[in-house]
Amino acid sequence: MIIKRTPLNWLERLYIPSLINGFKVTLSHFFGKKVTMQYPEEKWTVPEGYRGAPYLVQDSKDRTKCVSCQLCEFVCPPKAIRITPPGPEVNLERGNIEKEPAEFEINMLRCIFCGYCQEVCPEEAIFLQEDYSLTGQSREEMIYDKKKLLELGGVRDSKVKKWDKKAADAAAQSAH
Amino acid sequence: MASETTQVEPKPVETITVKVNGVSVEVPKTTPDWQGNPVPTTILQACQQASKEIPHYCYHPKLPVAGNCRMCLVEVGMPAMGRDRKPVLNEDGTPVIQKGVLPYDPSLPRGAIACATPVAPNMEIYTDSDNTKMMREAVLESLLINHPLDCPICDQAGECKLQEYSVEHGQATSRFVETKVSKPKQVDLGPRIMLDDERCILCTRCIRFSRDVAGDDALGIVNRGSYNTIAAYPGERFDNNYTLNTVDLCPVGALTSKDFRFQMRVWFMKETKSLCTSCATGCNITVGSRENKVYRYEPRDNDAVNASWMCDHGRLNYKWAQREDRLKDCLIRDEKGTQKVTWATLSKALIERLNQAEKGSVAIIASARATVEELFLIKQLADHFQAITDCVARQGEADRLLVQADKNPNSQGATALGLCFSEMGIQIPSIEQGIASGKIKTLLCLGEDATKAGLDVSLLKQLECLVASDILPNPTVEVAHFVLPSCSHLEKRGSFINGKGRIQKFMQAVQPSGDARADWEWLRELVVGLTGKPIADTLPGVFNQCSQQYEALSGITWQDIGDLGVETKI
Ligand code: SF4
Ligand code: SF4
Ligand code: SF4
Ligand code: SF4
Ligand code: FES
Numbered sequence: 001m002i003i004k005r006t007p008l009n010w011l012e013r014l015y016i017p018s019l020i021n022g023f024k025v026t027l028s029h030f031f032g033k034k035v036t037m038q039y040p041e042e043k044w045t046v047p048e049g050y051r052g053a054p055y056l057v058q059d060s061k062d063r064t065k066c067v068s069c070q071l072c073e074f075v076c077p078p079k080a081i082r083i084t085p086p087g088p089e090v091n092l093e094r095g096n097i098e099k100e101p102a103e104f105e106i107n108m109l110r111c112i113f114c115g116y117c118q119e120v121c122p123e124e125a126i127f128l129q130e131d132y133s134l135t136g137q138s139r140e141e142m143i144y145d146k147k148k149l150l151e152l153g154g155v156r157d158s159k160v161k162k163w164d165k166k167a168a169d170a171a172a173q174s175a176h
Numbered sequence: 177m178a179s180e181t182t183q184v185e186p187k188p189v190e191t192i193t194v195k196v197n198g199v200s201v202e203v204p205k206t207t208p209d210w211q212g213n214p215v216p217t218t219i220l221q222a223c224q225q226a227s228k229e230i231p232h233y234c235y236h237p238k239l240p241v242a243g244n245c246r247m248c249l250v251e252v253g254m255p256a257m258g259r260d261r262k263p264v265l266n267e268d269g270t271p272v273i274q275k276g277v278l279p280y281d282p283s284l285p286r287g288a289i290a291c292a293t294p295v296a297p298n299m300e301i302y303t304d305s306d307n308t309k310m311m312r313e314a315v316l317e318s319l320l321i322n323h324p325l326d327c328p329i330c331d332q333a334g335e336c337k338l339q340e341y342s343v344e345h346g347q348a349t350s351r352f353v354e355t356k357v358s359k360p361k362q363v364d365l366g367p368r369i370m371l372d373d374e375r376c377i378l379c380t381r382c383i384r385f386s387r388d389v390a391g392d393d394a395l396g397i398v399n400r401g402s403y404n405t406i407a408a409y410p411g412e413r414f415d416n417n418y419t420l421n422t423v424d425l426c427p428v429g430a431l432t433s434k435d436f437r438f439q440m441r442v443w444f445m446k447e448t449k450s451l452c453t454s455c456a457t458g459c460n461i462t463v464g465s466r467e468n469k470v471y472r473y474e475p476r477d478n479d480a481v482n483a484s485w486m487c488d489h490g491r492l493n494y495k496w497a498q499r500e501d502r503l504k505d506c507l508i509r510d511e512k513g514t515q516k517v518t519w520a521t522l523s524k525a526l527i528e529r530l531n532q533a534e535k536g537s538v539a540i541i542a543s544a545r546a547t548v549e550e551l552f553l554i555k556q557l558a559d560h561f562q563a564i565t566d567c568v569a570r571q572g573e574a575d576r577l578l579v580q581a582d583k584n585p586n587s588q589g590a591t592a593l594g595l596c597f598s599e600m601g602i603q604i605p606s607i608e609q610g611i612a613s614g615k616i617k618t619l620l621c622l623g624e625d626a627t628k629a630g631l632d633v634s635l636l637k638q639l640e641c642l643v644a645s646d647i648l649p650n651p652t653v654e655v656a657h658f659v660l661p662s663c664s665h666l667e668k669r670g671s672f673i674n675g676k677g678r679i680q681k682f683m684q685a686v687q688p689s690g691d692a693r694a695d696w697e698w699l700r701e702l703v704v705g706l707t708g709k710p711i712a713d714t715l716p717g718v719f720n721q722c723s724q725q726y727e728a729l730s731g732i733t734w735q736d737i738g739d740l741g742v743e744t745k746i
Contacts, residue, residue, distance in 0.1 A: 069328035070441040088370075088437040090362050098362070099329045099438050122328045166324070170358035 040133070051115045051128040053108060055153030056146065063094065064150060065125035065158075068101035072117035072126060080110035081117060096170070097163045104146040108134045124158045192217070195300045196226040203295060210238050210388075216294035219301055220248055223290065228303045231312065231341045233427045234379035235291035238484050240388055243292035245319075245379045247341065249311040251275060252288050253300040263298075273300050275307075287311050312345040320350065322357045322402055324374040332429030334442040338377065357402050366414030368434050368488055369423065373405045376430035382406065382422035389485065390418040390577065406430070417487045417575065424474060424484070435492055436472045440464075445471060448685035449739055453545060453665050454490035455572070456582035456675030460740065461486060463494075463666060463685040470494050470666060470686060478740050480678060487579050497664035501649055504690020507659035519693060526658050527705040529641055530561075533618045538563040539607045542595045543623030544570075544584035546695065547670025548679070548729075549715055551586070551593045552722035553699035554622060558595065560707045561618075564610065566603035567596040568624045580675050585665075588673040588746055592728045604629050611635050619643070623662065623695070625650035645695065661692040668694035669715050671737060673744055679732065680741030 011017065037044070046052065059065050068085040084103040094100055117126050131152070136142045144152070190205040203222045206214035218241075223230050233245040255271040256264040263271040287307065295301075302308055319338065327333045359373035378397065383406070387393040394414045398407045408414045423433045445464035452459040452473065459482035464472045473494055475486040506522040508515045517525075530538075538561035542554045558565045567590045570583035590596050596603070608631055610616035617640040619626065625646065626636055636642055636655050644656035653659050667688040671681040688694070696718060700711050712718050716734035723729035728746045736742055 067329045068438070069333070070444070071328075074441070074443060085438045085440065087439060088434045096361065097329070166358070169355050172355075173358050 043133075046130050046132065050130060050132070051113050052130050052132040053113065053134055053152075054106060054111065054115075054117050054126050054128045055131075055144075056104060056126055056149040057124075057153040057156040058150060059161075060155055060157050063097060064100050064146075065123050065156075066101055066104060066121075067097060067099045067123055067125070068104070069099075069122060071120045071122065075116045075120045076111075077114060077116065078110040078112055080107045080112075081105070082107075095163070096167050101146060104149060105143050106149060107143045108136075109139060109142045124156070127153065127156060129153065192295055192297050194222055194295045194298070196223055196228055197301070197303055199226065201226045210236075210240055218291060219250060219252065219288065219293050219295055219299075220290035222295050223250075223301060223303055230290045230303060231337075231345055232291055233337060233377060234381060236381055236425060236484075238389070239381060239384045239425075241292050242380050242384060243289050245377065246289060246315045247312070247319075248290040249287045249308070249315060250290050251302045251305050251307040251311070252293070253302070254296065255298045271298060275300075275302075309345070312341075313347050316342055316346040317351070319377050320346070321352050322359075322374070323377075324356065326372070326375060326429070330372075330375065330429035331432045331437055331442075332375075332426075336429060337427035359403075359405055365408055365431075366419055368492070369414055369419050370432045370434050370437055371406060372430050372432070375428050376406050376426075377428055378404050378406070379427060381425040381427070382431055385418075385422055385425055386414075386416070390416050390421070392416040392418075395422075417489060417579065418485060418577065420488045420491050421475070421485045433472070440466055440471045446685070448683050449476060450665065450682040450685060451585065451672060451680055452486055452490040452493075453585040453672070454487075454493045454583065456580040456584060456587055457482065457578050458585055458672055458674035458678070458680050458741075459486040459490060459578060460680065461491075465666075465685045468686045470498060476739075480740065481674065481676075481680070482578055485578060487575075487577075489579070494666070496648065497666050499648060502689055502692070503646060503649060503653065503659065503661040504692060505659075505661060506691055507656075509655075509657050509659070519691065519698065522658065522660065523698060523701050523705065526643065527702060529658070530618070530643075530702070530706055533561060533641065535562045537561075537616055538618045538620070539610060539616045540565045540595075540620045540622065541604075541607070541624050541626055541629060542567050542590065544568070544587045544590040544596070544600065546586065546590075546623050547665075547668075547672060548586065548589045548593070548722060549670055549718045550622075550695045550699055551589055551595055552718065552725075553696060553703050553711070554620075555593050555595055556703045556707060556709060556711070557620070557699075560703075563620075564603055564607060564616070565595045566607065566629075567600050568604075568629045569600035582675055585674070586672040588675065588677055588744075589671075589679075592673060592726060592744070592746055593722075601629065604631070607631070608635065611638055614638075617641065621645070621652050621656070622699075623647075624652075626652040645698075647692070660698060661690060662695045663688045663692050667692070668696070670696065671719060671734075673746065674741075677728075677744050677746035678741045679729070679737055679744050681734070681737045 056066055068083050070083050073081040073083050082105045083101050086099055086102045115128050118128050191202045192205050193200055193202050203217050203225050207217045207221050209215040220230050230248050232248040234242045253273040253275040256274045258264045266272055361372050361374060363371040365371045383395045386395050394408055397404050399405050420433055423431045444466045448463045450461050450463045452461050460476040460478040461473045462476045463470055473491045475482055475484055477484050505516045506519055508517050508525060540558050540563045544567040571581055572583045574581040591598050619639050619642050621644045623646060627633055633651055633655060642656045643658040644653045645660035645662045646653055647662055647664050665682055666685045669684050671679055673679045696715055703711055712721050719734045723732045728744050732742060
């Protein structure tokens, strides 16, 4: 299709009406309600359920909920997660929740905040939380280790206290 | 022993015709049982021949049949018999088939356990009828009643038959609302085995293996009903050289290996077909590795060698290959000191140096742990220098199941290629005298520590040129003029001839550490550089060249060896 270009008339060639129109828009915003924000000093409060960076959480008894099942490591599309399972030593302190990871790393440069890890986790041990803008001075700094992930993650109990229930059942049965 | 076997007409196999899901299959009347004796063919075996898998837990082809898990229940039908003991016929002339009915009516044939029920002529087997499905669901439901569903913390997850069958044949939800029976967890059964009683489905495979195959009646079931528990005899440890096979046999995660416990998820592991090198049996194994780290050995089925088993010693003998202090650098040592060099420099310098060696002034100590291909190349060097050669014997104890007294994986290869006499080490004293008298000026110590063979370090220092290649540091390497870092069998390909004269090959599982390089590569460079002989430049090529020259291997190509190996004429 050929579009015919109509030549500009003399008024249009002055550009003044267009300039005035432009200034009108600018001025209306200048005196109107402010919508910008002083990022990064000011930040958005994100809505609940927002999928930011994934962090590990603890239960209310200060136990790392993760049991290094490595499903998140498997499912993570950009391979951001790396878990070192604990090895054969029996950790009596953890009772029936065996297998706390020896190390748990998430490379935040790789993570795409997809939420698969949270979805796949059978222990409700990892959650995508509010942080969406992570910065660091080196690549190494952007690999968050277990300590950092737990600090950032905080405490989040599950409704079903599977391990406590199991421990209680076992105790009740061994009583008689 | 190249005996000409006269072709005997094989006896015609007696067969029975059965129908699996409406398709006729002809199966032999008898099949070998776990000890190889002919026993009537079972429904399960007939279905295997018809390529229909029947889920099963307690049945294992290498163990006596127990028939206790009921997972293999299938619906079967038999031709109805009239009072005259003749089949009742339909109007169209086909026999009337009486099927089992559920709920069970004692007057009619019903579901049968496929693992222990022999087939009968004209039997009809329905592996995916509604009744069969119903039986499977019921069995799985009862197995899961007290199962802890520990999958996230269970090492078996990913290769667990309970998981697999629950997905394929089970119900989506549980109807069980009562409290599950809790049983002991983290039971320390023996030095290498950890037991979780809650996960056990009481198939008794472990008990049968220990009693009937390993010959150590160590395990049993105690308590009653849903409190049934696997246990070792009170006060006894479950400790024989075959305990870890029960971990492979256990269809669930009840028996776990302490060595592998909580180390890595099975689905991350790369599996490589390989061989155990801890004795002359050469058990076939699968190496599980991830990102260049080896996590476990598991036996690989080979009826001609190790059936489905391997010994615990061999299975756990892999950590040395990942030691931190492995030889990683090519070194040249002279009066000026020790220099770290590249392979190119080292090969060049070594070829120059060896070119000066006079014929007859060279001795070679080769290793019966080296592959056939490597030994073939070493033999070329030996012939070139008219060198005196030998290997180092390793003797230990044999047992009645798999372990042989000879701890070298390739003694037969070394003997067949003429690098040592069948009495290994008989030439070592002559080498010793030769060095002492100054007749031997150059010693190539390839994959062995000369001091272990009885040559003193002070004696080694008298040599004009000492070449040593090895994997781990040793006293010989410390005084050698040329040090060549070499690879373990996990980092290269090659073949071994086992104690019974079967040649088998292994594949590369991980990458070598540091500058270490597959031995055959640098050996080939030396042979070509020193002798000018044309040598193939691929490993299969070298093997084929070797097999053409030796009667024992004649007619065998690298491809022929396959995954399970072939008999040589040794
Ligand atoms: S959010 Fe997605 S990309 Fe990030 S760690 Fe989880 S699975 Fe991986
Ligand atoms: S899926 Fe959950 S329990 Fe499993 S390793 Fe990841 S965070 Fe831990
Ligand atoms: S035995 Fe199988 S089903 Fe049971 S917890 Fe282990 S992996 Fe899961
Ligand atoms: S421990 Fe494993 S092999 Fe032994 S009976 Fe239980 S499920 Fe079977
Ligand atoms: S496989 Fe267990 S009863 Fe047949």
